[in-house]
Amino acid sequence: MTDDKDIIQAVKANANQGFKLLMAKYMEPVYWHIRRLVVSHADAQDAAQETFVRIFRSFDQYRSDCSFKAWIFRIATNEALRLLSRNQGKTMMSLDDTPAVTLGMKADEYFDYSQVEAVRLQKAILTLPAKQQLAFNMRYYDDMTYEEIAQATDSTAASAKVNYHLAKERIVKYMNSNEA
Amino acid sequence: MKHKDMKQEFDFDKIGKQMPYNVPENFFAQLEENVMKEVGQTTEAESGSRQPKAKSFKLTANIIRAAIAAAAGLALFFIVQKSLPNEEPAATDDFNNVELAFNNLSTEDQDYLMEVYQDDLFMDSETY
Numbered sequence: 125m126t127d128d129k130d131i132i133q134a135v136k137a138n139a140n141q142g143f144k145l146l147m148a149k150y151m152e153p154v155y156w157h158i159r160r161l162v163v164s165h166a167d168a169q170d171a172a173q174e175t176f177v178r179i180f181r182s183f184d185q186y187r188s189d190c191s192f193k194a195w196i197f198r199i200a201t202n203e204a205l206r207l208l209s210r211n212q213g214k215t216m217m218s219l220d221d222t223p224a225v226t227l228g229m230k231a232d233e234y235f236d237y238s239q240v241e242a243v244r245l246q247k248a249i250l251t252l253p254a255k256q257q258l259a260f261n262m263r264y265y266d267d268m269t270y271e272e273i274a275q276a277t278d279s280t281a282a283s284a285k286v287n288y289h290l291a292k293e294r295i296v297k298y299m300n301s302n303e304a
Numbered sequence: 305m306k307h308k309d310m311k312q313e314f315d316f317d318k319i320g321k322q323m324p325y326n327v328p329e330n331f332f333a334q335l336e337e338n339v340m341k342e343v344g345q346t347t348e349a350e351s352g353s354r355q356p357k358a359k360s361f362k363l364t365a366n367i368i369r370a371a372i373a374a375a376a377g378l379a380l381f382f383i384v385q386k387s388l389p390n391e392e393p394a395a396t397d398d399f400n401n402v403e404l405a406f407n408n409l410s411t412e413d414q415d416y417l418m419e420v421y422q423d424d425l426f427m428d429s430e431t432y
Contacts, residue, residue, distance in 0.1 A: 147339065151336060155327075155332070156323070159323075160325075163325075165325070165327060165328075177342050180339075236325070237324065239322060243324045246323065299313075299314035
Protein backbone atom coordinates (compact mmCIF):
# COMPACT_ATOMS: atom_id res chain seq x y z
CA MET A 125 0.00 0.00 0.00
CA THR A 126 1.46 3.36 -1.07
CA ASP A 127 2.40 5.69 1.75
CA ASP A 128 0.39 8.93 1.98
CA LYS A 129 3.55 11.06 1.69
CA ASP A 130 4.42 9.32 -1.59
CA ILE A 131 0.88 9.88 -2.87
CA ILE A 132 1.07 13.60 -2.03
CA GLN A 133 4.44 13.91 -3.79
CA ALA A 134 3.12 11.99 -6.79
CA VAL A 135 0.06 14.26 -7.10
CA LYS A 136 2.30 17.34 -6.92
CA ALA A 137 4.62 15.92 -9.59
CA ASN A 138 1.88 14.70 -11.93
CA ALA A 139 -1.71 15.32 -10.95
CA ASN A 140 -3.32 12.57 -13.03
CA GLN A 141 -0.82 9.83 -12.19
CA GLY A 142 -0.66 10.79 -8.54
CA PHE A 143 -4.40 10.87 -8.33
CA LYS A 144 -4.60 7.33 -9.66
CA LEU A 145 -2.39 6.23 -6.75
CA LEU A 146 -4.62 8.13 -4.34
CA MET A 147 -7.72 6.41 -5.69
CA ALA A 148 -6.07 3.00 -5.64
CA LYS A 149 -5.59 3.41 -1.90
CA TYR A 150 -8.70 5.34 -0.89
CA MET A 151 -11.44 4.52 -3.42
CA GLU A 152 -12.84 1.54 -1.51
CA PRO A 153 -12.46 2.86 2.06
CA VAL A 154 -14.09 6.15 1.05
CA TYR A 155 -16.95 4.42 -0.76
CA TRP A 156 -17.65 2.09 2.19
CA HIS A 157 -17.40 4.95 4.69
CA ILE A 158 -20.04 6.86 2.72
CA ARG A 159 -22.13 3.75 2.12
CA ARG A 160 -22.36 3.06 5.86
CA LEU A 161 -23.75 6.56 6.32
CA VAL A 162 -26.13 6.87 3.36
CA VAL A 163 -26.91 3.11 2.95
CA SER A 164 -28.13 3.26 -0.67
CA HIS A 165 -25.58 2.19 -3.27
CA ALA A 166 -26.64 4.83 -5.79
CA ASP A 167 -26.30 7.62 -3.22
CA ALA A 168 -22.94 6.29 -2.05
CA GLN A 169 -21.73 6.17 -5.63
CA ASP A 170 -22.73 9.80 -6.23
CA ALA A 171 -21.17 11.03 -3.00
CA ALA A 172 -17.97 9.00 -3.51
CA GLN A 173 -17.53 10.35 -7.03
CA GLU A 174 -18.11 13.89 -5.83
CA THR A 175 -15.65 13.31 -2.97
CA PHE A 176 -12.81 12.42 -5.31
CA VAL A 177 -13.59 15.26 -7.68
CA ARG A 178 -13.47 17.64 -4.70
CA ILE A 179 -10.23 16.11 -3.43
CA PHE A 180 -8.70 16.64 -6.87
CA ARG A 181 -9.91 20.21 -7.21
CA SER A 182 -9.01 21.29 -3.68
CA PHE A 183 -5.76 19.38 -3.35
CA ASP A 184 -3.83 22.65 -3.01
CA GLN A 185 -5.79 23.39 0.16
CA TYR A 186 -4.46 20.30 1.96
CA ARG A 187 -2.15 21.26 4.83
CA SER A 188 0.37 18.77 6.14
CA ASP A 189 -0.46 19.55 9.79
CA CYS A 190 -3.54 17.38 9.28
CA SER A 191 -3.44 13.65 8.54
CA PHE A 192 -4.02 13.02 4.83
CA LYS A 193 -6.43 10.19 5.62
CA ALA A 194 -8.38 12.45 8.00
CA TRP A 195 -8.56 15.17 5.33
CA ILE A 196 -9.93 12.70 2.79
CA PHE A 197 -12.47 11.27 5.26
CA ARG A 198 -13.52 14.79 6.22
CA ILE A 199 -14.39 15.57 2.59
CA ALA A 200 -16.14 12.21 2.22
CA THR A 201 -18.14 12.78 5.42
CA ASN A 202 -19.18 16.24 4.24
CA GLU A 203 -20.33 14.81 0.92
CA ALA A 204 -22.34 12.11 2.68
CA LEU A 205 -23.96 14.67 4.99
CA ARG A 206 -24.64 16.96 2.05
CA LEU A 207 -26.38 14.13 0.24
CA LEU A 208 -28.43 13.17 3.31
CA SER A 209 -29.43 16.82 3.76
CA ARG A 210 -30.51 17.03 0.12
CA ASN A 211 -32.56 13.85 0.50
CA GLN A 212 -34.19 15.25 3.61
CA GLY A 213 -34.79 18.67 2.05
CA LYS A 214 -32.40 20.44 4.44
CA THR A 215 -29.74 22.98 3.52
CA MET A 216 -26.91 21.15 5.33
CA MET A 217 -27.00 18.48 7.98
CA SER A 218 -24.90 19.08 11.05
CA LEU A 219 -22.95 16.47 12.96
CA ASP A 220 -25.30 17.05 15.89
CA ASP A 221 -28.26 15.77 13.87
CA THR A 222 -29.29 12.15 13.93
CA PRO A 223 -29.33 11.02 10.31
CA ALA A 224 -32.84 9.85 9.46
CA VAL A 225 -31.58 6.87 7.51
CA THR A 226 -33.00 3.44 8.12
CA LEU A 227 -32.09 0.27 6.33
CA GLY A 228 -35.73 -0.32 5.43
CA MET A 229 -35.97 3.07 3.76
CA LYS A 230 -32.77 2.99 1.80
CA ALA A 231 -31.98 -0.64 1.08
CA ASP A 232 -31.66 -1.52 -2.59
CA GLU A 233 -30.69 -4.51 -4.70
CA TYR A 234 -27.10 -4.25 -3.46
CA PHE A 235 -28.10 -5.25 0.01
CA ASP A 236 -27.83 -8.73 1.49
CA TYR A 237 -30.63 -9.36 3.98
CA SER A 238 -29.42 -12.91 4.55
CA GLN A 239 -26.61 -11.66 6.80
CA VAL A 240 -28.97 -11.19 9.73
CA GLU A 241 -26.43 -10.15 12.39
CA ALA A 242 -24.59 -7.80 10.03
CA VAL A 243 -27.93 -6.19 9.12
CA ARG A 244 -28.74 -5.72 12.81
CA LEU A 245 -25.33 -4.19 13.49
CA GLN A 246 -25.85 -1.65 10.71
CA LYS A 247 -29.32 -0.90 12.04
CA ALA A 248 -27.83 -0.34 15.49
CA ILE A 249 -25.19 2.01 14.07
CA LEU A 250 -27.83 3.97 12.15
CA THR A 251 -29.77 4.67 15.36
CA LEU A 252 -26.78 6.64 16.72
CA PRO A 253 -26.31 10.40 16.56
CA ALA A 254 -24.03 11.40 13.67
CA LYS A 255 -20.98 12.13 15.84
CA GLN A 256 -21.17 8.70 17.50
CA GLN A 257 -21.82 6.99 14.17
CA LEU A 258 -18.77 8.64 12.64
CA ALA A 259 -16.50 7.98 15.60
CA PHE A 260 -17.56 4.33 15.71
CA ASN A 261 -17.31 3.74 11.94
CA MET A 262 -13.95 5.43 11.54
CA ARG A 263 -12.46 3.57 14.50
CA TYR A 264 -14.06 0.16 14.00
CA TYR A 265 -14.01 -0.14 10.19
CA ASP A 266 -11.18 2.20 9.18
CA ASP A 267 -8.80 1.78 12.13
CA MET A 268 -8.39 5.52 12.50
CA THR A 269 -6.79 7.02 15.59
CA TYR A 270 -8.84 9.33 17.82
CA GLU A 271 -6.66 12.20 16.61
CA GLU A 272 -7.52 11.39 12.97
CA ILE A 273 -11.22 11.08 13.84
CA ALA A 274 -11.04 14.44 15.58
CA GLN A 275 -9.45 16.03 12.51
CA ALA A 276 -12.04 14.48 10.19
CA THR A 277 -14.98 15.56 12.33
CA ASP A 278 -13.64 18.90 13.52
CA SER A 279 -13.59 17.91 17.19
CA THR A 280 -11.03 16.85 19.78
CA ALA A 281 -9.42 13.47 20.30
CA ALA A 282 -11.03 13.28 23.74
CA SER A 283 -14.45 13.95 22.29
CA ALA A 284 -13.89 11.35 19.56
CA LYS A 285 -12.93 8.80 22.23
CA VAL A 286 -16.04 9.52 24.30
CA ASN A 287 -18.26 9.31 21.20
CA TYR A 288 -16.71 6.00 20.22
CA HIS A 289 -17.28 4.45 23.65
CA LEU A 290 -20.84 5.80 23.89
CA ALA A 291 -21.53 4.37 20.44
CA LYS A 292 -20.16 0.94 21.43
CA GLU A 293 -22.30 0.85 24.54
CA ARG A 294 -25.45 1.75 22.65
CA ILE A 295 -24.70 -0.76 19.92
CA VAL A 296 -24.19 -3.56 22.44
CA LYS A 297 -27.43 -2.60 24.15
CA TYR A 298 -29.25 -2.67 20.83
CA MET A 299 -27.72 -6.00 19.79
CA ASN A 300 -28.59 -7.58 23.15
CA SER A 301 -32.16 -6.37 22.89
CA ASN A 302 -34.85 -8.08 20.85
CA GLU A 303 -34.96 -5.30 18.30
CA ALA A 304 -34.73 -6.72 14.81
CA MET B 305 -8.47 -4.99 17.92
CA LYS B 306 -10.07 -2.11 19.74
CA HIS B 307 -13.37 -3.89 20.27
CA LYS B 308 -11.95 -7.01 22.02
CA ASP B 309 -12.52 -5.62 25.48
CA MET B 310 -16.28 -5.98 25.10
CA LYS B 311 -17.44 -8.33 27.87
CA GLN B 312 -21.12 -8.06 27.10
CA GLU B 313 -23.20 -10.77 25.55
CA PHE B 314 -22.82 -9.36 22.08
CA ASP B 315 -19.45 -10.11 20.55
CA PHE B 316 -18.21 -7.73 17.84
CA ASP B 317 -15.69 -10.34 16.70
CA LYS B 318 -18.46 -12.63 15.50
CA ILE B 319 -19.39 -10.10 12.85
CA GLY B 320 -16.06 -8.35 12.48
CA LYS B 321 -16.10 -5.90 9.57
CA GLN B 322 -18.74 -7.81 7.63
CA MET B 323 -21.45 -5.64 6.15
CA PRO B 324 -24.72 -6.51 4.40
CA TYR B 325 -23.79 -4.19 1.54
CA ASN B 326 -22.42 -5.13 -1.85
CA VAL B 327 -21.69 -3.42 -5.16
CA PRO B 328 -22.15 -4.24 -8.87
CA GLU B 329 -19.38 -6.07 -10.67
CA ASN B 330 -16.43 -3.88 -11.73
CA PHE B 331 -17.98 -1.02 -9.78
CA PHE B 332 -14.75 0.41 -8.39
CA ALA B 333 -13.00 0.34 -11.77
CA GLN B 334 -16.00 2.13 -13.27
CA LEU B 335 -16.07 4.67 -10.45
CA GLU B 336 -12.37 5.40 -10.94
CA GLU B 337 -12.96 5.84 -14.65
CA ASN B 338 -15.86 8.25 -14.02
CA VAL B 339 -13.78 10.31 -11.62
CA MET B 340 -10.79 10.46 -13.97
CA LYS B 341 -13.08 11.47 -16.82
CA GLU B 342 -14.51 14.30 -14.74
CA VAL B 343 -11.22 15.57 -13.35
CA GLY B 344 -9.56 15.01 -16.75
CA GLN B 345 -12.04 17.44 -18.27
CA THR B 346 -11.23 19.91 -15.51
CA THR B 347 -7.50 19.52 -16.11
CA GLU B 348 -7.88 20.09 -19.85
CA ALA B 349 -10.06 23.10 -19.29
CA GLU B 350 -7.63 24.58 -16.80
CA SER B 351 -4.53 23.83 -18.87
CA GLY B 352 -5.45 26.06 -21.77
CA SER B 353 -7.82 24.20 -24.06
CA ARG B 354 -10.40 26.63 -22.73
CA GLN B 355 -8.57 29.58 -24.32
CA PRO B 356 -9.94 29.16 -27.85
CA LYS B 357 -13.40 28.91 -26.30
CA ALA B 358 -12.78 32.20 -24.51
CA LYS B 359 -11.58 33.80 -27.73
CA SER B 360 -14.59 32.63 -29.70
CA PHE B 361 -16.76 33.89 -26.85
CA LYS B 362 -15.04 37.29 -27.15
CA LEU B 363 -15.65 37.32 -30.90
CA THR B 364 -19.31 36.38 -30.44
CA ALA B 365 -19.67 39.07 -27.79
CA ASN B 366 -18.20 41.67 -30.15
CA ILE B 367 -20.55 40.63 -32.96
CA ILE B 368 -23.50 40.85 -30.59
CA ARG B 369 -22.35 44.28 -29.38
CA ALA B 370 -22.02 45.49 -33.00
CA ALA B 371 -25.48 44.12 -33.86
CA ILE B 372 -26.98 45.85 -30.82
CA ALA B 373 -25.27 49.12 -31.77
CA ALA B 374 -26.57 48.83 -35.36
CA ALA B 375 -30.09 48.09 -34.13
CA ALA B 376 -29.91 51.03 -31.72
CA GLY B 377 -28.69 53.30 -34.54
CA LEU B 378 -31.52 52.16 -36.81
CA ALA B 379 -34.05 52.68 -34.03
CA LEU B 380 -32.66 56.17 -33.38
CA PHE B 381 -32.89 56.96 -37.10
CA PHE B 382 -36.57 55.97 -37.18
CA ILE B 383 -37.28 57.92 -34.00
CA VAL B 384 -35.65 61.04 -35.49
CA GLN B 385 -37.54 60.48 -38.74
CA LYS B 386 -40.78 60.24 -36.76
CA SER B 387 -40.01 63.49 -34.99
CA LEU B 388 -39.43 65.28 -38.31
CA PRO B 389 -42.97 65.43 -39.80
CA ASN B 390 -43.48 68.93 -38.33
CA GLU B 391 -40.54 70.21 -40.32
CA GLU B 392 -41.32 68.45 -43.62
CA PRO B 393 -44.46 70.46 -44.49
CA ALA B 394 -42.45 73.60 -43.80
CA ALA B 395 -39.77 72.45 -46.24
CA THR B 396 -42.45 71.51 -48.79
CA ASP B 397 -44.12 74.90 -48.26
CA ASP B 398 -40.79 76.65 -48.83
CA PHE B 399 -40.30 74.71 -52.03
CA ASN B 400 -43.85 75.54 -53.22
CA ASN B 401 -43.31 79.21 -52.43
CA VAL B 402 -40.08 79.24 -54.40
CA GLU B 403 -41.80 77.44 -57.27
CA LEU B 404 -44.67 79.92 -57.15
CA ALA B 405 -42.27 82.87 -57.12
CA PHE B 406 -40.32 81.30 -60.01
CA ASN B 407 -43.53 80.90 -62.03
CA ASN B 408 -44.36 84.56 -61.45
CA LEU B 409 -41.07 85.62 -63.07
CA SER B 410 -40.91 86.62 -66.69
CA THR B 411 -39.64 84.03 -69.20
CA GLU B 412 -36.38 85.97 -69.61
CA ASP B 413 -35.76 86.04 -65.87
CA GLN B 414 -36.59 82.32 -65.59
CA ASP B 415 -34.13 81.51 -68.40
CA TYR B 416 -31.43 83.62 -66.70
CA LEU B 417 -31.85 81.86 -63.33
CA MET B 418 -31.85 78.44 -64.99
CA GLU B 419 -28.65 79.31 -66.77
CA VAL B 420 -26.94 80.51 -63.58
CA TYR B 421 -27.99 77.66 -61.24
CA GLN B 422 -28.32 74.57 -63.48
CA ASP B 423 -24.66 73.57 -62.96
CA ASP B 424 -24.55 74.52 -59.27
CA LEU B 425 -23.52 71.22 -57.58
CA PHE B 426 -23.83 72.67 -54.12
CA MET B 427 -27.46 73.56 -54.77
CA ASP B 428 -28.09 70.01 -56.11
CA SER B 429 -26.54 68.37 -53.07
CA GLU B 430 -28.71 70.50 -50.83
CA THR B 431 -31.78 69.14 -52.65
CA TYR B 432 -30.83 65.55 -51.75
